[in-house]
Amino acid sequence: MRSLKTKIFLFFVLLLLLVQSIALWTLVKGNDAQEQQEISNRLNTAKTIFTEQFNSRRDYLAAFSETAAKDYGIKDVFEGDTRSLLFALNNHRKRIDADLAMAISADNIISAQLQVIQVNNNKTKVQKGSELGKIFKHTEWLESQEKAHLYFLDGILYQLSLSPLTVGSSTIGWLAFGFEINQELANHFLEITHLQVDFILKQDDEWLLVASSNPTADVNFAKTIVEGKTPEQYIGIGELITEFDNQPFGLAMYALRADIVEVLQKQWWQFLILAFITLLLSLASAYLIASSITKPIKRLVKQARMIAQGDYQQKIDLTDNGELGQLANEFNVMQQAVLAREKEITHRASHDPLTELPNRNILMKYLNQLIIEKSCFQLFHLNLSRLKDVNETLGHDVGDWLIQRTAERLSKISTFDLLCHLGGDEFILIIKKQDQHSIPELVNKINNSLENHCDYGGINLQLQVRIGISSFPEHSNVDKTLLQMADTALQSARKSNANYLCYDKSLDVNSVERLNLINDLKSAISDNQLELHYQPKLDLKTNIVTHAEALVRWYHPTLGMVPPDNFIHIAEQTGQINKLTQWVVSTALKQSAIWRSDGIDLNIAINISAEDLKEADFYDFIRNAITTNNVPENKVTLEVTESAVVDNPEEAIKLLQRFKDAGIKISIDDYGTGYSSLAQLKQLPVHELKIDKSFVQHLHEDEDDRIIVRSTIELAHNMGLSVVSEGIEDDFSLRWLAEHDCELGQGYYISRPKPTKDFTTWVKEQLSSKAEKG
Structure with a gap:
């Protein structure tokens, strides 16, 4: 026992016995669960196979019937003699070996019907159907959008698909093709799933056995399987399909439980034998290993x-x-x-083995260090263009050579603090912002370093890159997120065929929340998830509320209140903004009419998008909405950002002029940001400027903001425009703006946006209070 060899051998023996015992105990305990799992998997797999193939037959029929209905040949003979129509119909039937083909005239008469029937020796023949010349008994199908049906004819059930036959805009009839649901189909699924298959159909409150792979099949037994009451000695799964014109159609798939258990027991004994052989071989190997180890120790x-x-x-x-x-x-x-x-x-x-440049590990450490030090920097994500074409045409060796030349040339740019190769055609360049280089200047340096062609065996290869840029701390303070943002900008640059793009949150179209909002926004209006809140605008001379801005809110069923900034941009990008704007306009004007009837006379301000200005009927819609709700034109203000006019200024200005001529007020929203300029402002047919809140929120502490706001008010007045100031959040701003002749003001200090009921109560209290003081 003192021998190391003996100890090693005994250790291996005990270890193997322990492992084998645990495995055997686990298998014994899990045998029943395995059996049930095996049965469940088999049944679910069988059901999935049936569903996929049955639906495939349905889709195949639907596609074929649509194709046949477009055939000019059958249209030519459709209203001609029956013999020609039957001949043309049979030609189409033979293409997919359909068991039933029908032509139904516009007056619902079956003008042609072919049925494949069984004759002796399992042979088939095509004959005219028994319903030829009769009225089609399911005329409601002809007007339905559903194309898949179950058709019962002469005791035979067919899986049928209908398609209208049209000439121009007129429907001259319908074509129908069907596959028989028969024993052959049941046997087909038996071969695939090794389960007996029964098809049953409910007709006049009585279940019929349509077809079965089991010669001794019983309709009541199949019904029991479909209802989920499988006898204990069987395994089975069933499904009741009611989508076919309210005709319950049932599927039962089953087999004897003993057959399945017998197979599992054979596998169990095979495992035991294999485990015993493995144990013997392991013991022999343990002895040999122990002997070989101890000798030279x-x-x-x-x-x-x-x-x-x-x-x-x-x-x-x-x-x-x-x-x-x-x-x-x-x-x-x-x-x-x-x-x-x-x-x-x-x-x-x-380091990357191909270019010997620092790799992702160095990059992540460097980024983390810069973030810890709070050093402002920019990250350039480069992607080498057309490398895939080089790899496919000249080979990967040439592609690798091209990557190496790119690395050499980028390494010569001394401006950047770090150059990394992430693999493939991706490079990262980092520069600290204190180096005072503009992004266009840096991009030019990169492009200039790569502009000379690379000569490979007499072939001139041009190096070009696309670039995505992210910045710290503007975009993120997390290294991985910065890389992701730069990659997002890069992908957008590739899609838009731009040389480079800087990251903007609007580019981030891949977030899960954004994708969910895109899908959910489609049903937000129809499901009554939208609501208008109203924020008052105060006349700063009289301290009376004279205007209200309508602001849309989305109460998502799972996410709760979604801020407008999160879904307005999505609506603009996905083409849903016009529908959203129409809902806001209709709802706001309807509420305005209610207020007027209740003695509340307010001007309603509604925000419109650049996409709205591109709609040909947008002007007519606004005018009709105003007329329908009997709201005076001068009590409606359309707020539009100046950037909305940039894409097509001539058409946008013409449309805004039409609104102004009609008496509707036009306001420039968020003035002072974006594309604002005196030259642009002079051309716009507007009544008022709305000063962006970013210039108002810090009036009490920022002299520069006061200068900007004062100048804007004077500029607007000199041009004959009134001024609205948003973002009033303290008493100083309110009084200062009033002293400098700003006409209207809004902000949280006056009131936050409120739901309709709360806003109505608030306005009444304000007006009542003013009346009492007056």
């Missing part, structure tokens, strides 16, 4: 001690011609190479 003790002490300079002297001698020689070689290998490993862990 003592001879290597001295060498192990020298290595453990870190003495790599002493050579190991072991005279052995076998593996131990080779091991000793390898120790000597290892001692000389270990330091070099450590350096090589460190270098490889941090």
Whole structure:
């Protein structure tokens, strides 16, 4: 027992026995669960196979019937003699080997019907259907949008698809093709799933056995399977399909439980035999391993001690011609190479093997350090254009050579603080902002470094890149997010065929929340998830509320209140803004009419989008909405940002002029941001300017903001425009703006946007209070 060999062998024996015991115990305990799981998997797989193939037949029929209905040949003979129509119909039927083909005239008469029937020796023949010349018994199908139906004819059930036959805008009839649901189909699924298959159909409150792969099938047994009451001695799964014109159609798939269990038991015994053989082989291997290990142990003790002490300079002297001698020689070689290998490993862990540039590991450490130091920087994500074409035409070796030339040229740009190669055709350049270089200047440096062609074997290859740019701290303070944002900008640059793009949150079209909002916004209006809130505008001379701005709110069923900034831009990008604007206009004007009838006389301000200005009927819609709700034109203000006019200024200005001529007020929203300019402002047919809140929120502490706002008010008055100031959040701003002749003001200090009921109550209280004081 003191022998190391014996101890090693016994250790292996005990370990193997323990492992085998645990495995055997686990398998015994899990046998029942495995059996049930196997049965469940088999049944679910069988049901999935049936569903996919049954639906495939339906889709195939639908596609074929639509194609046949477009055939000019059958249209030519459709209203001609019956023989020609039957001949043309049979030609189409043979293309898909359909079991039933019908032509139905515009007056619902079956003008042609072909039915494939079984004759002796499993042969089939095509004959005229028994309903030829009769009225089609399911005329409601002809007006329905549904194309898939179950058709019962002469005791045979067909899977049928209808398609209208049109000439111009007129429907001259319908074509129908069907596959029989028969024993052949049931046998087909039996071969695939190894489960018996029954098809049943409910007709006049009575279940009929349509077809079965089981010669002794019983309709009541199949009905039991469909209802989920499978007898204990069977396994089975059923499904009741009611989508076919309210005709319950049932599927039952089943087999004897004993057959399945027998297969599992065979597998169980096979595993036990395999486990026993494995145990014997493992024991033999353990004995051999123990013997081979213990013999040279003592001879290597001295060498192990020298290595453990870190003495790599002493050579190991072991005279052995076998593996131990080779091991000793390898120790000597290892001692000389270990330091070099450590350096090589460190270098490889941090550098790309193709270009020898720093890789992602160095990049992430560098980014993290810059973020910790709070050093402002810009990240340029470069993608080499047309590398895939080079790889496909000249080979990957040339592509690698091209990547190396790109790396060499980018390395010569001394402006950047770090150049990394992420692999493939992707490079990262980082520059600290204090170096005071503009983005266009940096992009030009990159492009200039790559502009000279690369000559490879007489072939001139041009180096071009697309660039995505993100900045710290403007865009994010997380290294991985910065990389993701730069990549988002890069992908957008590629899609828009731009040389470079800086990240903007509007480019981030891949967020899960954004994708969910895109899908959910389509049903927000129809599901009554939208609501208008109103924010008052105060006349700063009289301190009376005279205007109200309508602001849309989205109460998402799962996300709660979604801010407008999160979905207005989505609506503009996905083409839903026009529908949203129409809902806001209709709702706001309807509420305005209610207020007027209640003695509340307010001007309603409604925001419109650049996309609205592109709609040909937008002017007519606004005028009709105003007329329908009997709201005076001068009590409606359309707020539009100046940037909305940039895309097509001539058409936009013409449309705004029409609104102004009609007496509707036009307001420039968020003045002072974006594209605002005196030249542009002079051309716009507007009544008022709305000063952006960014200039108003800090009036009490920022002299520059006061200068800007004062100048804007004077400019507007000199041009004959009134001024509205948003973002009033304190008493100083309110009084200061009143003192400098600003006409209207709105902001949280006056009132936050309120739901209709709360706003109405608030306005009444304000007006009543003013009346009492007056």
